[in-house]
Amino acid sequence: MADKRDDQRHVGHDLVVEFIGEERLLSPGEELTFGRSADLVVDDNRYLHRLIGRFTWSNGMWWLVNTGSSIALRLDDADGPSYTRVAPGSTVPLSFETATLSFEAGGLPYELRTELLVDSPLLRVDVMGAGSDGTGGRVDPEATTTAGSLPLNDEQRL
Numbered sequence: 001m002a003d004k005r006d007d008q009r010h011v012g013h014d015l016v017v018e019f020i021g022e023e024r025l026l027s028p029g030e031e032l033t034f035g036r037s038a039d040l041v042v043d044d045n046r047y048l049h050r051l052i053g054r055f056t057w058s059n060g061m062w063w064l065v066n067t068g069s070s071i072a073l074r075l076d077d078a079d080g081p082s083y084t085r086v087a088p089g090s091t092v093p094l095s096f097e098t099a100t101l102s103f104e105a106g107g108l109p110y111e112l113r114t115e116l117l118v119d120s121p122l123l124r125v126d127v128m129g130a131g132s133d134g135t136g137g138r139v140d141p142e143a144t145t146t147a148g149s150l151p152l153n154d155e156q157r158l
Contacts, residue, residue, distance in 0.1 A: 013027070013028050013057075013060075013062075013117075014026065014027050014028075014116075014117040015055060015057075015062050015094070015114065015115070015116055015117070016113075016114065016115040016117065017032055017034075017040065017055060017112055017113070017114055018112065018113040018114075018115075019034070019040060019042065019111075019112045019113075022040075024039075024040060026055060026057075026062075027057075028057040029057055030057065031054055031055060031056040031057070032054065032055045033051050033053070033054045033067070034051075034052060034053050034054070034055075034112065035048060035049050035050050035051040035052040035053065035067075035068075036048045036049065036050045036052075037050040037051070038050065038051050038052075040112075042110055042112075043105075043108070043110065045105050045106050045108055046106070047105040047106025047107075047108075048071075048105035048106070048110075049067070049068040049069065049070075049071060049105075051067045051068070052066070052067060052068040052071055052073070052103065052105075053065060053066055053067055053068070053073060053086075053101075054067055055094075055114075061093050061094070062093070062094040062116065063091050063092065063093055063094065064086060064091070064092050064093075064094055064101070065090075065091045066086045066087060066088050066089060066090050066091070067089075068088045069088050069089070070088055071088065071103050071104070071105055072085055072086065072087055072088065072103065073085070073086040073101060073102070073103045074086070074101070074102045074103065075092070075094075075096065075099050075100070075101050075114075076096075076099060076100045076101075076102065077096040077098075077099055078096065078097075078098035078099055078100060078113075079096070079097065079098060082096070094114060094116060096114075096116075097115065097116050098113070098114070098115045098116075099113070099114045099115075100112070100113055100114075101113070101114060
């Protein structure tokens, strides 16, 4: 009889990391380092850290750790304008379903692609949901909106 923990380990929580056509599939409990001398060798560029980063699973989610000492990482959401800048020594959760991880070393740019394979979509905000203000909670798709000017109905303000 199969161990129930093994069955649940791979369900909906895998991470795909792609670099120049090479894909690595990670399951919870595994980790992947990347850099000049890592699990995923990015380049032999002497300006690139031996280990610039690590993908790891902890507390039920994937994390990106910048293990470098002087190079920042940038994680861009492939489906929107959001991005996260990861300073050396910092750790951030992977919250974008598909993202591009970029960094520069010695004037050379590098990019990795990440994709979370999840059973259900990550947090989504429905700005077209029902509201009690007579507009049905609808936002004009042509209007420019900033975080400070997002129109809220009475129920949302509460």
